[in-house]
Amino acid sequence: MKASKVVQKVIFYLVIFSLVISCISISTTAASTGKLGDINGDGSINSTDMTLLVRHILRQNILTGTAYSNADTDGDGNVTSSDLSYLKRYILRLISSFPGETANPTPSPTPSPSINLNIPWDWAGIIGTGQSLSVGATPILSSTQPYNNLKLSLGNLRVPPYDANSSQLKLVPLTEPIRNLATGFPSAYPGNLYGETPHTAMANQITAMVKAAGGNDYISVHTVVGESGQGMSVIKKGATDTGNTGRAYAASIFEVTAINRLAKASGKTYGVGGIILTHGETDCGNPNYENEMRQLWLDYNRDIKAITGQTQNIPMFVVQQHSYPSTGTSASTLAQWKAGVDYPGDIICIGPNYQRTYGGDNVHLTSTGYQHLGEKYAQVYYEKVVLGKDWKPLQPIKATKNGRTITVDFHVPVPPLVWDTTLPAPNQSSLTEWRNGKGFEVTANGSRVTINSVEISGNSVIITCANDLPAWGVKVGYAFTGGKARPNGTYRWGLLRDSDPFKGRSGLAQPNFCVSFEMAVN
Numbered sequence: 191m192k193a194s195k196v197v198q199k200v201i202f203y204l205v206i207f208s209l210v211i212s213c214i215s216i217s218t219t220a221a222s223t224g225k226l227g228d229i230n231g232d233g234s235i236n237s238t239d240m241t242l243l244v245r246h247i248l249r250q251n252i253l254t255g256t257a258y259s260n261a262d263t264d265g266d267g268n269v270t271s272s273d274l275s276y277l278k279r280y281i282l283r284l285i286s287s288f289p290g291e292t293a294n295p296t297p298s299p300t301p302s303p304s305i306n307l308n309i310p311w312d313w314a315g316i317i318g319t320g321q322s323l324s325v326g327a328t329p330i331l332s333s334t335q336p337y338n339n340l341k342l343s344l345g346n347l348r349v350p351p352y353d354a355n356s357s358q359l360k361l362v363p364l365t366e367p368i369r370n371l372a373t374g375f376p377s378a379y380p381g382n383l384y385g386e387t388p389h390t391a392m393a394n395q396i397t398a399m400v401k402a403a404g405g406n407d408y409i410s411v412h413t414v415v416g417e418s419g420q421g422m423s424v425i426k427k428g429a430t431d432t433g434n435t436g437r438a439y440a441a442s443i444f445e446v447t448a449i450n451r452l453a454k455a456s457g458k459t460y461g462v463g464g465i466i467l468t469h470g471e472t473d474c475g476n477p478n479y480e481n482e483m484r485q486l487w488l489d490y491n492r493d494i495k496a497i498t499g500q501t502q503n504i505p506m507f508v509v510q511q512h513s514y515p516s517t518g519t520s521a522s523t524l525a526q527w528k529a530g531v532d533y534p535g536d537i538i539c540i541g542p543n544y545q546r547t548y549g550g551d552n553v554h555l556t557s558t559g560y561q562h563l564g565e566k567y568a569q570v571y572y573e574k575v576v577l578g579k580d581w582k583p584l585q586p587i588k589a590t591k592n593g594r595t596i597t598v599d600f601h602v603p604v605p606p607l608v609w610d611t612t613l614p615a616p617n618q619s620s621l622t623e624w625r626n627g628k629g630f631e632v633t634a635n636g637s638r639v640t641i642n643s644v645e646i647s648g649n650s651v652i653i654t655c656a657n658d659l660p661a662w663g664v665k666v667g668y669a670f671t672g673g674k675a676r677p678n679g680t681y682r683w684g685l686l687r688d689s690d691p692f693k694g695r696s697g698l699a700q701p702n703f704c705v706s707f708e709m710a711v712n
Contacts, residue, residue, distance in 0.1 A: 225260060226260055226262070226263050226265075226288045226290050226291055227239060227260060227263055227277055227280055227288060228260050229242045229243060229253065229257050229260050229261050230242060230257070231256065231257070231260070235277075235280060235281065236281060237281065239260075239261075239277065240274070240277055240278060240281060242257070242261070243261050243269070243273065243274050243277055244274065244691040246261065246269060247269075247270070247271055247274060247691065251402075252305070252403070252404065253269065261273055261277075262290055263276040263277055263280070263288040263289065263290050264276055264288070264289045264290050265288070265289055265290025265291070266290075271603075271604040271605070271690070272605070274604070274689075274691070275604070275605045275606060275689065276288055276289065278689070279606075305403045305404065305577070306577070306578070307400060307403060307404075307405045307576055307577070308575065308576055308577070308578050309400070309405065309408060309576070310459070310461060310500075310502060311458075311459040311460050311461045311463075311500075312409065312453070312458035312459045312460065313340065313409050313410070313411050313449070313453055313458055313459070313460045314408065314409065314410045314411070314460075314461065314462070314463040314575075315410070315411050315412075315413065315446060315449060315460060315461065315462035315463065315498075316389070316392070316393070316410050316411070316412050316413070316462070316463060316464050316465075316466060316571075317412075317413045317415070317442050317445075317446070317462060317464075317465045317466065317490070318387065318388070318389055318412065318413065318414040318415070318416060318465075318466040318468070319415050319416045319425050319438050319439075319442065319465065319466070319467060319468075319469070320416040320425070320466075320467055320468035320469035321416055321417060321418055321419055321420050321421075321425075321468075321469050321470075321471060321472060322384070322416075322418035322419060322471070322553075322554060323468045323469075323471075323511070323543075323554060323555060323560075323563075324387065324388075324414070324416030324466070324467075324468035324469065325372075325382055325383050325384050325385075325387060325414065325416045325417070325418055326366070326367070326383060326384050326385035326386045326387035326388075326557075326560055327384060327385040327386060327549070327554055327555065327556065327557055327560060328371075328384070328385035328386065328557065329385070329386070329557055330366045330367055330385060330386050330557070331366065331386050331557050331558065331561060332365060332366040332386060332390035332391060332394075332561065333365055333366060334365060335363035335364050335365050335390070335394075336394060337393075337394060337397040337398075337407070337409075338363075338397075338407060338409045339363070339364040339390070339393035339394065339397060339409055339410050339411070339412070340361045340362065340363065340364050340409060340410075340411040340412075341361070341362060341363075341364045341365075341368055341411065341412050341413075342359060342360075342361060342362075342411070342413065342445050342448060342449055342452075343359070343360050343361070343362045344358060344359065344369070344380055345358030345359065345360065346358055347359065349379070349380055349441075349444065350431070350437070350440070352440065352441070352443075352444035352447075354444055354447040354448040354451060355448075355451065356448075359448050359452065360452070361411065361449070361452055364389070364390050364393055364410075364411075364412055365390060366385070366386045366387065366389075366390050367383055367385065367386070367387075368383055368387060368389065368390075368412070368414045369381075369383055370383075371383055371384060371385065372384055372418075374434075375418060375419065376417060376418060376419055376420065376434045376435050377417070377418070377434060378417055378431070378432075378433070378434055378435050378436060378437040378438075378441075379415050379417075379437040379438065379441035380441070382414075382415065382416065382417055382418070382437075382438075383414065384418060385557065385560075386557040386560050386561065387414055387560060387564075388466070388468070388560050388561070388563045388564030388567055389412040389414055389466075389564060390412075390564070391560070391561040391562075391563075391564030391565055391568070391694070391695070391696070392410075392412075392466075392564035392565065392567045392568045392571070393410045393412060393564075393568075394568075394695060395564065395565045395568030395569070395572075395694050395695055396408050396410060396568045396571060396572055396576070397409070397410075398695055399568070399569075399572045399576075400572070400576060408576070410463070411449055411460070413441075413442055413445040413446070413449075415437070415438040415439075415441040415442050415445075416438060416468065416469070417435055417436075417437070417438050419472065420435055420438075420472060421472035421473045421476070422469070422472075422473055422476070422479065422482045422483075422486070424436050424438070425438040425439060425469070425486075426439060426482065426485070426486055426489070427439045427485075427486070427489040427493070439489070442490070443493055443494075443497070446462060446494055446497050446498065447497055450497055450498055460498060461498045461500035461502060462494050462498060462500070462504050463502075463504065463571070463575045464504060464505055464506070464507055464571050464574075464575055465486075465487070465490055465504055465505070465506040465507070466506075466507050466567055467483065467486070467506055467507065467508045467509075468509055468563070469508075469511070469522075470510070470511035470514075470520075470522035470523065470525075470526055471511050471513055471514040471522070471553070472514070473521070473522040474511070474514040474515055474520040474521060474522050474523070475515075475520075475521055476521055476522060476525075477521050479521055479522045479525040479526075480525035480528055480529045480532070483506070483508070483525065483526075483529050483537060484529065484533060484536075484537070486506070487504075487506045487533070487536055487537055490504060490506070491503060491504050503535075503536065505535065505536060505537070505538055505574055505575065506536065506537045506538070507538050507540055507567055507570060507571060507574075508526050508529065508530070508537060508538065508539050508540065509526070509539070509540050509541065509542070509543045509563065509566075509567070510523050510526045510527060510539065510541070510542045510543055510544075510705060510706055511523055511526070511543065512542065512543060512544040512669065512680045512681060512682040512683065512706060513552065513553040513680045513681060514553075515672060516552075516672050516675070516681045517671075517672040517673070517681070518671065518672055519667075519670055519671055519672070519708070520670075520672075520682075520706075523670070523682070523706050524670070524706070524707065524708060526539055527539050527583075527585065527705045527706065527707055530582070530583070530585075531585070534580070534582075535580065538570060538574060538581060538582075539583050539585075539705060540566055540567060540570045540583060541566070541583040541584065541702055541703060541704075541705055542669065542683075542703050542704070542705055542706055543555075543563065543680075544669060544679065544680055544682055544683035544684075544703070544706070545610075545613065545683065545687075545703045546559040546562055546563060547559040547562075547678050547679075548678055548679050548680050549678075552675040552679065552680050552681065553680065558696070561694075561696055562694065562696060562698055562700065565694030565695065565696060565698070565700065566694075566700055568694070569692050569694070569700070581603075582601050582603065583601075583603070583702055583704075583705050584600060584601065584602060584603060584607075584686070584687065584688050584702040584703065584704045584705065585600065585601050585704070585705045585707065586598050586599070586600055586601075586666075586668075586704075586705075586707055586709060587599045587600060587601055588712070589666045589709055589710070589711040589712065590711065590712050591659050591664060591711045591712070593658050593659070594654060594655045594656070594657055594658045594659060595652055595653065595654050595655070596632065596652070596653040596655070596659070596664070596666050596711055597647075597650050597651070597652050597653075598630075598650060598651045598653070598666060599649060599650045600649050600650065600651070600704070601649075602649045602688050603688050603690055603702045604688045604689050604690040604691070604701070604702065605649065605688065605689060606646075606648075606688075606689055607646045607648075607649060607651070607686065607687075607688060607689075608646070608687060608688070608689060609628060609646070609685045609686065609687075610685045610686070610687050610701075610703070611685075613676070613679070613683060613685055614676055615628060615685065616628070616629050616669070616673065616676070616682075616683050616684060616685075617629075617673055618674075619673075619674050620673040620674045621638070621671060621673045623638040623639065623640045623641065624638070624640075624641050625641075626641050626642060626643055626644065627641040627644055627653070628644050628684060628685040628686065629668050629669045629683060629684015629685055629686060629704070630644055630651070630653055630666065630667070630668050630684070630686075631666065631667035631668065631670055631671055631708075632653060632655055632659075632664070632665070632666055632667075633664070633665045633667070634659060634660050634663055634664050634665075635660065635662075635663035636663075639655050639656070639657070639659070639664075640655060640656035640657075641653055641654070641655055641656070642654045642655060642656050646686075651686065653666065659711070664710070664711040665708055665709065665710055665711060666708070666709060666711050667706075667707060667708035667709075668684050668686070668704055668705075668706060668707050668708075669682045669683050669684040669704070669705075669706040669707075670682060670706050670707060670708045682706055684703070684704060684706075686703065686704040687701045687702060687703045687704065688701050688702045689701060690702050
C-alpha cells in the first residue's frame with residue numbers, strides 16, 4: 191500500500207515537471223516570434239537583454255529583425271534610450287508591463303534601423319583652443335594611433351611667420367604629444383603644449399563610434415592652439431602676439447589653410463567639423479564672457495568657411511570650469527551653460543567637468559582625466575555633427591516654489607535621474623547650510639537658506655528647505671558656489687546625474703552629470 195502511494199507521488203511530480211517544461215517551451219517559442227523586452231529570444235527578460243540594447247544605442251552592435259522589434263518597449267517604432275529606461279525598470283520590477291504592449295497590439299512589419307552618418311569630407315578638422323585644461327598634462331598615454339586620424343607636422347618650419355605653403359608641412363598620424371612640449375610659462379604656439387590633451391582620445395572615440403555604426407572610417411585632423419593661463423582676450427581673433435602669448439587664433443587659421451592645401455594635393459576633401467573650447471578659469475569674473483564666446487564662434491565660422499568653402503556651420507563645444515575662483519561664484523561657469531541655451535546648435539555645453547579626476551592642485555585634470563574628457567567631447571560631437579541630432583546636457587528648465595519646497599524641472603538626456611554614489615557629498619565642512627543638498631544651493635535675497643532634503647521625482651528634483659521661502663528674491667543653484675575641494679577633485683560639484691550607459695574606449699562609464707547653474711525661482 192505504501193509503495194503504491196510512493197509510485198503515485200512520483201507519477202504526479204513527473205506530470206507536473208512535464209507541464210512546466212511544456213510551459214517553458216511555449217514561452218520560449220513565443221519570445222522568438224516577438225515578446226517585448228526579450229531581445230535575445232531566450233524566453234527570459236534580464237540583464238543580457240539590457241546589454242544588447244545598450245550596445246545597439248551605442249552603435250556597437252545594431253539590432254535587426256525580431257530583436258529590434260522586441261527592443262521597442264515603448265512601441266513607437268524606434269529603439270532609443272527611452273526603451274532602455276523601460277527595460278531597466280521592468281527588470282527591477284518597478285513596472286510589470288511595457289507601454290508597447292498596448293501601444294501596438296497588432297504585429298506590424300519590423301522597422302529597419304537606419305543610421306544616416308553625416309560624413310561630408312574625407313578629413314574633418316577639429317580645432318582645440320582654450321587655456322591650461324586644453325593643452326594637457328604628463329604622462330603621455332596616447333602614443334600610438336589605432337586608426338587613420340591625423341595632425342599637422344611643422345617639420346623644421348619656424349612659426350611665425352605663418353607660411354601655409356611651406357614644403358616642411360605634412361600630415362602625420364595623430365598621437366600625443368601633438369608637438370614638442372613647452373619649456374616655460376607662458377608659452378604660445380607652436381610650443382604651447384604641456385602633455386596629453388583630450389584630442390587623440392576624442393578622435394579615436396569618434397572613429398570607433400562611426401565604425402560601430404557601419405561607417406567605413408572617420409578621419410579627423412586635430413589642431414591644438416590653446417594657451418595656458420590666458421583669457422579670452424588672448425585667444426580671440428586679433429589678439430596681440432607678445433612672443434609668449436596671443437597666437438591661438440592666428441595659428442588656427444594657419445593650420446586650417448595648410449591642411450586645406452595638403453588635402454587638395456592628396457585628392458581629399460576637407461572641412462572643419464567642430465571647435466573645442468576648454469577654457470574659462472581666467473575669465474571667472476568676466477561678466478561679458480558669453481558675448482565673447484559668441485564672437486569667437488562667429489569669427490571662426492566666417493574665417494574658416496572662407497578657406498574651406500564649406501557651407502556647414504561649425505559648432506563650438508564647451509565644457510564648464512569649476513576651479514576658479516576657489517570660493518564664491520564664477521561668471522564664466524554660468525556663461526558656459528547659458529551660451530548653449532541662448533545659442534542652441536551653435537554653442538553646445540557638453541556638461542560639467544567636476545566629476546573627472548583632478549591632480550593635487552584641484553585645478554588640472556590627470557592624464558586619464560584628459561582622455562575621459564576627450565571621450566565625452568567625442569560622444570557629443572558624434573551626436574551633433576555625425577548624426578545631425580540636437581544635443582543638450584542635463585540642465586534645468588524651470589524652478590518653482592511652494593511654501594518651503596522648490597521644484598526644479600530638468601532636461602534629462604537619458605532617464606531616469608539618479609544620485610551618483612561614487613563622489614562624496616559636497617558642502618560637508620563648508621557652506622554647511624547646503625550639506626543635505628547633494629550639490630543644490632538655495633539663497634533668499636543673497637543669504638543662504640538651509641536645505642533639509644532633496645529627492646528625485648521623475649525628471650524633477652524637489653528641494654525642501656528648513657523654513658518657508660519669501661515671495662521674492664529666491665534663487666536655486668547647483669554646484670555653483672566654491673567650497674572645500676574634494677580629494678582628486680575641484681571646488682564645485684554635485685551628485686545629480688542621468689542614466690546614460692555611454693562608455694568610451696577607456697572603459698569608463700560616463701553618464702551626464704548636471705551642469706553647474708543658478709536661476710531665479712518663480
